Amino acid sequence: MSNYKELKREAFEANVALPRQGLINLTFGNASAADRDRGVFAIKPSGVDYEELRAKDMVVVDFEGKRVEGDLNPSSDTPTHRRLLLAFPAIGGVVHTHSSHATAFAQAGQAIPIFGTTHADYFNGDIPVTRKMTEAEIATAYEWETGNVIVERMNNLDPLDFPGILVNRHAPFTWGKTVAKAVEAAVAVECIAHMALMSLQLAPKLARIEPELLNKHFKRKHGADAYYGQSSK
Amino acid sequence: MSNYKELKREAFEANVALPRQGLINLTFGNASAADRDRGVFAIKPSGVDYEELRAKDMVVVDFEGKRVEGDLNPSSDTPTHRRLLLAFPAIGGVVHTHSSHATAFAQAGQAIPIFGTTHADYFNGDIPVTRKMTEAEIATAYEWETGNVIVERMNNLDPLDFPGILVNRHAPFTWGKTVAKAVEAAVAVECIAHMALMSLQLAPKLARIEPELLNKHFKRKHGADAYYGQSSK
Amino acid sequence: MSNYKELKREAFEANVALPRQGLINLTFGNASAADRDRGVFAIKPSGVDYEELRAKDMVVVDFEGKRVEGDLNPSSDTPTHRRLLLAFPAIGGVVHTHSSHATAFAQAGQAIPIFGTTHADYFNGDIPVTRKMTEAEIATAYEWETGNVIVERMNNLDPLDFPGILVNRHAPFTWGKTVAKAVEAAVAVECIAHMALMSLQLAPKLARIEPELLNKHFKRKHGADAYYGQSSK
Amino acid sequence: MSNYKELKREAFEANVALPRQGLINLTFGNASAADRDRGVFAIKPSGVDYEELRAKDMVVVDFEGKRVEGDLNPSSDTPTHRRLLLAFPAIGGVVHTHSSHATAFAQAGQAIPIFGTTHADYFNGDIPVTRKMTEAEIATAYEWETGNVIVERMNNLDPLDFPGILVNRHAPFTWGKTVAKAVEAAVAVECIAHMALMSLQLAPKLARIEPELLNKHFKRKHGADAYYGQSSK
Numbered sequence: 001m002s003n004y005k006e007l008k009r010e011a012f013e014a015n016v017a018l019p020r021q022g023l024i025n026l027t028f029g030n031a032s033a034a035d036r037d038r039g040v041f042a043i044k045p046s047g048v049d050y051e052e053l054r055a056k057d058m059v060v061v062d063f064e065g066k067r068v069e070g071d072l073n074p075s076s077d078t079p080t081h082r083r084l085l086l087a088f089p090a091i092g093g094v095v096h097t098h099s100s101h102a103t104a105f106a107q108a109g110q111a112i113p114i115f116g117t118t119h120a121d122y123f124n125g126d127i128p129v130t131r132k133m134t135e136a137e138i139a140t141a142y143e144w145e146t147g148n149v150i151v152e153r154m155n156n157l158d159p160l161d162f163p164g165i166l167v168n169r170h171a172p173f174t175w176g177k178t179v180a181k182a183v184e185a186a187v188a189v190e191c192i193a194h195m196a197l198m199s200l201q202l203a204p205k206l207a208r209i210e211p212e213l214l215n216k217h218f219k220r221k222h223g224a225d226a227y228y229g230q231s232s233k
Numbered sequence: 234m235s236n237y238k239e240l241k242r243e244a245f246e247a248n249v250a251l252p253r254q255g256l257i258n259l260t261f262g263n264a265s266a267a268d269r270d271r272g273v274f275a276i277k278p279s280g281v282d283y284e285e286l287r288a289k290d291m292v293v294v295d296f297e298g299k300r301v302e303g304d305l306n307p308s309s310d311t312p313t314h315r316r317l318l319l320a321f322p323a324i325g326g327v328v329h330t331h332s333s334h335a336t337a338f339a340q341a342g343q344a345i346p347i348f349g350t351t352h353a354d355y356f357n358g359d360i361p362v363t364r365k366m367t368e369a370e371i372a373t374a375y376e377w378e379t380g381n382v383i384v385e386r387m388n389n390l391d392p393l394d395f396p397g398i399l400v401n402r403h404a405p406f407t408w409g410k411t412v413a414k415a416v417e418a419a420v421a422v423e424c425i426a427h428m429a430l431m432s433l434q435l436a437p438k439l440a441r442i443e444p445e446l447l448n449k450h451f452k453r454k455h456g457a458d459a460y461y462g463q464s465s466k
Numbered sequence: 467m468s469n470y471k472e473l474k475r476e477a478f479e480a481n482v483a484l485p486r487q488g489l490i491n492l493t494f495g496n497a498s499a500a501d502r503d504r505g506v507f508a509i510k511p512s513g514v515d516y517e518e519l520r521a522k523d524m525v526v527v528d529f530e531g532k533r534v535e536g537d538l539n540p541s542s543d544t545p546t547h548r549r550l551l552l553a554f555p556a557i558g559g560v561v562h563t564h565s566s567h568a569t570a571f572a573q574a575g576q577a578i579p580i581f582g583t584t585h586a587d588y589f590n591g592d593i594p595v596t597r598k599m600t601e602a603e604i605a606t607a608y609e610w611e612t613g614n615v616i617v618e619r620m621n622n623l624d625p626l627d628f629p630g631i632l633v634n635r636h637a638p639f640t641w642g643k644t645v646a647k648a649v650e651a652a653v654a655v656e657c658i659a660h661m662a663l664m665s666l667q668l669a670p671k672l673a674r675i676e677p678e679l680l681n682k683h684f685k686r687k688h689g690a691d692a693y694y695g696q697s698s699k
Numbered sequence: 700m701s702n703y704k705e706l707k708r709e710a711f712e713a714n715v716a717l718p719r720q721g722l723i724n725l726t727f728g729n730a731s732a733a734d735r736d737r738g739v740f741a742i743k744p745s746g747v748d749y750e751e752l753r754a755k756d757m758v759v760v761d762f763e764g765k766r767v768e769g770d771l772n773p774s775s776d777t778p779t780h781r782r783l784l785l786a787f788p789a790i791g792g793v794v795h796t797h798s799s800h801a802t803a804f805a806q807a808g809q810a811i812p813i814f815g816t817t818h819a820d821y822f823n824g825d826i827p828v829t830r831k832m833t834e835a836e837i838a839t840a841y842e843w844e845t846g847n848v849i850v851e852r853m854n855n856l857d858p859l860d861f862p863g864i865l866v867n868r869h870a871p872f873t874w875g876k877t878v879a880k881a882v883e884a885a886v887a888v889e890c891i892a893h894m895a896l897m898s899l900q901l902a903p904k905l906a907r908i909e910p911e912l913l914n915k916h917f918k919r920k921h922g923a924d925a926y927y928g929q930s931s932k
Contacts, residue, residue, distance in 0.1 A: 025890050026883060028817065047928030076919060076927045098817045100890065104897030107815035108905055116340035117403045118261065118331045135911045142915055169908055170816045184259060191258050191333065197897060198337030198430060206341055209402055212368045216375055220309060228309045229280030349573035350636045351494065351564045417492060424491050424566065431570030431663060439574055442635055445601045449608055453542060461542045462513030582806035583869045584727065584797045650725060657724050657799065664803030664896060672807055675868055678834045682841055686775060694775045695746030 004042060004060045004069055007035050010093075011042035012055035014179040018097055019050045021187050028098040028171075030075040033179040034085050036092070039063050041085055045072035076143060083147020084175060088159040093179025095186045098171040101193035105129070106166035112192060114209050115199045120217035122188040124161035126208075128153050132168045146170070160222070164189050237275060237293045237302055240268050243326075244275035245288035247412040251330055252283045254420050261331040261404075263308040266412040267318050269325070272296050274318055278305035309376065316380020317408060321392040326412025328419045331404040334426035338362070339399035345425060347442050348432045353450035355421040357394035359441075361386050365401045379403070393455070397422050470508060470526045470535055473501050476559075477508035478521035480645040484563055485516045487653050494637075495563040496541040499645035500551050502558070505529050507551055511538035542609060549613020550641060554625040559645025561652045564637040567659035571595070572632035578658060580675050581665045586683035588654040590627035592674075594619050598634045612636070626688070630655050703741060703759045703768055706734050709792075710741035711754035713878040717796055718749045720886050727797040727870075729774040732878040733784050735791070738762050740784055744771035775842060782846020783874060787858040792878025794885045797870040800892035804828070805865035811891060813908050814898045819916035821887040823860035825907075827852050831867045845869070859921070863888050 002008060014031035018024040032043035042058040059070035065082055067074060075081075081094045105112050105127075112127040114120060119127075130149040137145035150165050150173060163185040164174035174185035199206055208214075221228045235241060247264035251257040265276040275291040292303035298315055300307060308314075314327045338345050338360075345360040347353060352360075363382040370378035383398050383406060396418040397407035407418035432439055454461045468474060480497035484490040498509040508524040525536035531548055533540060541547075547560045571578050571593075578593040580586060585593075596615040603611035616631050616639060629651040630640035640651035665672055687694045701707060713730035717723040731742040741757040758769035764781055766773060774780075780793045804811050804826075811826040813819060818826075829848040836844035849864050849872060862884040863873035873884035898905055920927045 025886055028820075045929065073929055098890075100893050101897060103815060103817060104894050104901060107817075107894060107898040108902040110901055115402070116336060118336060118340075121261075132909065133912065135909075138911045138915050169814070169912055187258055191331075194333050195337050195340060197900065198334060199340040201430065201434070201900070202337060202343055203341040210365065210368075212371045213366065213402055216371045230278065230306055348635070349569060351569060351573075354494075420491055424564075427566050428570050428573060431567060432573040434663065434667070435570060435576055436574040443598065445604045446599065446635055449604045463511065463539055581868070582802060584802060584806075587727075653724055657797075660799050661803050661806060664800060665806040667896065667900070668803060668807040668809055676831065678837045679832065679868055682837045696744065696772055 002056065002069060004035070004038075004040065007033055007040070007042045008058035008060065009055050010179055011044070011058045012053065014093065014095065014183050015044045015058075016050060016053060017183050018095070018186070021183070023097040023099040023186055023190055024050070025098075029096055030077055030081075031093065031095045031179055031183065032078075032081040032085070033093045034091075036089075040068055041081065043078055043081055044075050045070070046075050048072070077146075079141065079143035080147040080150075080173065083144055084150060084173065087147070087151040087154075088175065090160055090177065091175040091182075092177050093182040094173060094175045095179065095182040096171065096173050097186050097190070099186065099190035099193075101197055102166060102172040102189045103170075104197065105193055106171050107169060109168045111166070112189075112196050113206070114214060115196055115206060116209060117213065117217045118188075118195060119192045120209060120214045121221055122163065122185060122192070124158075124214070124218045124222075127164060127166060127172075127189060127192065128157070128162060129166040130168045161218075235289065235302060237268070237271075237273065240266055240273070240275045241291035241293065242288050243412055244277070244291045245286065247326065247328065247416050248277045248291075249283060249286060250416050251328070251419070254416070256330040256332040256419055256423055257283070258331075262329055263310055263314075264326065264328045264412055264416065265311075265314040265318070266326045267324075269322075273301055274314065276311055276314055277308050278303070279308050281305070310379075312374065312376035313380040313383075313406065316377055317383060317406065320380070320384040320387075321408065323393055323410065324408040324415075325410050326415040327406060327408045328412065328415040329404065329406050330419050330423070332419065332423035332426075334430055335399060335405040335422045336403075337430065338426050339404050340402060342401045344399070345422075345429050346439070347447060348429055348439060349442060350446065350450045351421075351428060352425045353442060353447045354454055355396065355418060355425070357391075357447070357451045357455075360397060360399060360405075360422060360425065361390070361395060362399040363401045394451075468522065468535060470501070470504075470506065473499055473506070473508045474524035474526065475521050476645055477510070477524045478519065480559065480561065480649050481510045481524075482516060482519060483649050484561070484652070487649070489563040489565040489652055489656055490516070491564075495561075496543055496547075497559065497561045497645055497649065498544075498547040498551070499559045500557075502555075506534055507547065509544055509547060510541050511536070512541050514538070543612075545607065545609040546613040546616075546639065549610055550616060550639065553613070553617040553620075554641065556626055556643065557641040557648075558643050559648040560639060560641045561645065561648040562637065562639050563652050563656070565652065565656035565659075567663055568632060568638040568655045569636075570663065571659055572637050573635060575634045577632070578655075578662050579672070580680060581662055581672060582675060583679065583683045584654075584661060585658045586675060586680045587687055588629065588651060588658070590624075590680070590684045590688075593630060593632060593638075593655060593658065594623070594628060595632040596634045627684075701755065701768060703734070703737075703739065706732055706739070706741045707757035707759065708754050709878055710743070710757045711752065713792065713794065713882050714743045714757075715749060715752060716882050717794070717885070720882070722796040722798040722885055722889055723749070724797075728795055729776055729780075730792065730794045730878055730882065731777075731780040731784070732792045733790075735788075739767060740780065742777055742780060743774050744769070745774050747771070776845075778840065778842035779846040779849075779872065782843055783849060783872065786846070786850040786853075787874065789859055789876065790874040790881075791876050792881040793872060793874045794878065794881040795870065795872050796885050796889070798885065798889035798892075800896055801826075801865060801871040801888045802869075803896065804892055805870050806868060808867045810865070811888075811895050812905070813913060814895055814905060815908060816912065816916045817887075817894060818891045819908060819913045820920055821862065821884060821891070823857075823913070823917045823921075826863060826865060826871075826888060826891065827856070827861060828865040829867045860917075
């Protein structure tokens with residue numbers, strides 16, 4: 001019997017949502033769900049086919065990086081997830097994909113400029129991109145350092161205002177209060193990247209959305225004055 | 234028992250058609266169906282997952298904006314739908330999506346130029362785009378004012394000749410005699426936007442379709458001389 | 467009881483293949499299957515939803531254009547099909563779609579340049595494009611004249627060497643020995659158009675395939691020396 | 700009873716995976732699985748519809764090119780597969796597709812530049828492209844010579860470091876230790892091509908990935924220091 005049945009179920013649901021949403025081919029990508037009270041998170045095992053994945057295969061790791069339940073190796077990206085969960089206390093889950101359009105921006109080392117309300121419904125500005133990693137960062141604890149360059153770039157940004165980032169030359173990471181929210185952010189980032197790419201084709205010099213419209217849309221969904229959805233804040 | 238069972242069913246069918254047609258990710262987008270005799274329309278509740286949506290969840294609102302049936306909050310875009318239903322007496326339904334290609338044009342603030350007969354089968358000219366909204370419009374009754382800039386732009390255009398529009402920086406709204414027709418227009422707008430984007434890649438200075446061909450195709454399907462389909466007009 | 471059960475079945479299968487292959491949205495597009503011995507062809511009824519279409523709904527029309535079986539109106543494009551079946555005795559079926567990438571070329575009035583072997587497996591050169599139609603042609607028997615501009619452009623080309631064409635400002639028509647072959651050509655044209663568009667993005671001045679390679683690939687599949695597939699030609 | 704039941708099953712699974720992964724339309728493409736101990740490989744029959752394909756239809760051919768089991772003609776590309784299996788002793792399967800984005804690069808005669816870690820997870824550098832074939836090569840044993848230009852281009856490259864190539868004007872071939880790995884490489888090549896095309900749109904002069912990052916990602920998955928997945932290398 002697992003001591004983390006619900007947490008593993010939550011992580012599993014998030015992981016299998018990724019290929020279903022068209023965000024993932026092959027075994028790229030992974031999702032983790034944290035239980036902060038117990039100081040652990042559940043994450044996908046490394047290199048397992050999505051079609052064969054089962055909830056019980058999820059690996060439970062503590063915040064020091066020690067495996068506390070599961071026979072399989074956790075995702076090789078586990079240190080990045082751990083770094084983000086440690087740095088951003090407000091989040092409960094992390095998602096990593098190589099979704100095509102977002103990855104095209106990451107490869108080009110370009111932030112995704114905020115051009116419309118679809119973007120503003122999820123992000124309070126451009127989707128940021130990290131600096132390139134140094135040779136030393138790559139040579140040592142690569143995945144942990146990947147987390148570090150994300151944290152460095154997020155410096156003065158609220159992770160719930162900016163629920164994702166592009167790692168330079170690599171691909172997007174997203175997060176949220178729950179791992180389900182992190183999956184939603186991953187879908188949004190891919191969709192926003194696709195639209196931005198096409199808007200740039202139509203208007204290569206396109207200016208960003210007007211601040212008042214960004215502000216309006218972001219606040220429709222976030223914060224004390226949100227009025228989107230069914231909750232009664 | 235609902236007093237609006239059929240109307241809610243009609244709105245529900247339209248709403249669930251949107252993700253099935255690939256026009257919608259996440260919870261973006263909504264459809265409304267009007268019953269003009271009874272002075273009401275049924276619309277999607279705000280922020281509910283499409284996979285969980287049921288016909289009975291549709292919210293019925295009257296033309297003054299008062300909820301007359303349903304426990305959930307109506308879509309936050311309800312005032313835009315209401316504004317359009319009030320302004321265009323010939324229409325019976327409104328659809329809003331963030332479909333990717335149409336939204337790319339909206340973000341760029343560009344009308345979709347009419348380049349071929351696919352477009353002319355649905356629109357009697359370019360798919361128009363609104364002006365940007367002012368700070369005052371955004372700060373006050375934003376969704377109602379979104380309807381107002383649409384109505385302003387449609388000024389001298391027949392809404393059945395132009396069954397949709399792009400809201401600047403935002404995304405498309407479409408409409409029709411019935412909400413099913415509005416869904417069809419939403420599919421057409423997305424498809425037309427995709428084709429126009431690619432035609433512009435091939436020929437950046439491409440001229441619009443010749444007026445006689447536009448006229449021919451539009452009238453094959455619309456008005457007194459239509460001869461497309463099975464009706465005996 | 468129908469006198470044309472098999473022919474209608476054949477036309478039906480071709481018509482429903484079009485949306486399944488992603489070539490068609492809404493009610494755009496149609497396929498016809500000819501029985502030359504009996505001097506008739508079966509074609510899709512006008513404006514009927516693909517999801518509701520049944521084999522028995524196919525309309526049978528003779529080569530003079532008279533409906534010989536069926537209660538519904540035949541496709542409004544029937545005169546174009548009839549014109550092509552009359553002009554090209556070697557073909558047994560015609561398909562019309564508004565598939566997105568091919569239509570983008572048609573709207574731009576550009577032939578699809580032959581850049582690779584995928585193209586050469588199906589066409590013995592560029593996929594041609596018609597001239598624009600005149601005001602007089604559009605004003606009179608528009609659909610018949612659409613067939614005429616196709617026939618005019620095909621002038622010195624063998625319809626089995628060039629199993630399709632783009633109608634300027636409009637969309638592709640394809641054909642083949644059977645309607646199933648015409649469907650295959652429609653899939654190929656869309657796929658070829660997509661690849662050509664991307665190759666042009668990569669290399670705007672890209673030269674056409676070398677004649678010896680074109681020749682080799684086309685003849686692998688066509689004519690006396692074909693050695694592709696299972697037949698013993 | 701077949702003497703090669705397992706091998707044919709393996710080849711069959713690979714072949715039907717190709718359309719399911721969106722890599723193949725129509726009858727383009729084929730996969731082969733080799734049994735080096737018995738000196739044979741199983742390959743798809745020529746021009747058979749994927750929907751009708753059965754495991755027992757696979758054709759078994761020996762390394763001299765003689766059919767040793769099966770009634771159907773083997774794929775017309777069989778000599779290319781045979782050439783590659785002979786040249787690269789480390790591989791156990793070959794896949795050929797006309798997947799759209801990879802083929803767009805092949806048609807343009809351009810290698811796919813390595814821009815990010817998705818690419819580096821599979822290839823130890825650019826995805827190479829062959830030179831064009833000569834008239835003499837095309838006129839004689841065309842498919843065998845297609846293999847030869849691949850082998851020539853791979854000259855000083857390890858086929859497990861570069862599990863695929865683009866044939867100029869044609870399309871990709873991929874390979875791997877098993878045919879399942881070759882299918883995975885085919886999916887990766889298509890995905891990498893799509894991303895590279897978009898990155899080039901965003902940044903036409905984009906530099907390649909830094910060598911230290913390429914090295915890191917490639918070695919995470921390949922060779923003595925690999926630590927991705929569940930194996931205990």
